[in-house]
């Protein structure tokens with residue numbers, strides 16, 4: 107059994123079983139992890155209020171086969187990070203990280219980018235987040251027709267497509283890279 111204290115950004119939380127919740131966290135020291143919150147679905151859970159989606163928190167974790175969240179102390183969201191249009195964009199970034207970041211791999215650059223996005227409202231373009239995750243739109247050409255620049259990233263296959271070919275892909279599975287069009 108090992109214990110960790112690290113800073114984290116909450117990418118998502120979801121119910122597990124009757125009473126528990128699971129938090130998908132991007133942490134400074136451990137990279138992306140899933141941590142179980144025992145009793146996290148109960149109204150009086152002491153952890154739940156500290157784990158708002160996109161919130162920034164210092165978490166205490168115990169690892170034994172899996173991670174369990176034993177304590178969390180959240181930092182209040184700044185007015186900047188609370189602005190609706192930023193929140194929207196930050197959600198897109200979080201879902202991209204959830205779709206592409208492997209678990210258990212620490213990435214200082216990704217952590218810093220997420221931290222600054224959340225605490226200082228310094229949002230990066232989705233193409234930059236993709237690049238940090240290892241997918242460089244600038245050097246990519248369309249998977250179907252070979253055109254550049256690309257305008258879409260297709261999540262199921264991790265491939266780039268131009269604006270024309272990409273517009274035919276299912277909307278829920280593509281990332282629109284408006285900034286490189």
Ligand SMILES: [Zn+2]
Nearest residue numbers: 248251268271
């Ligand atoms: Zn194309």
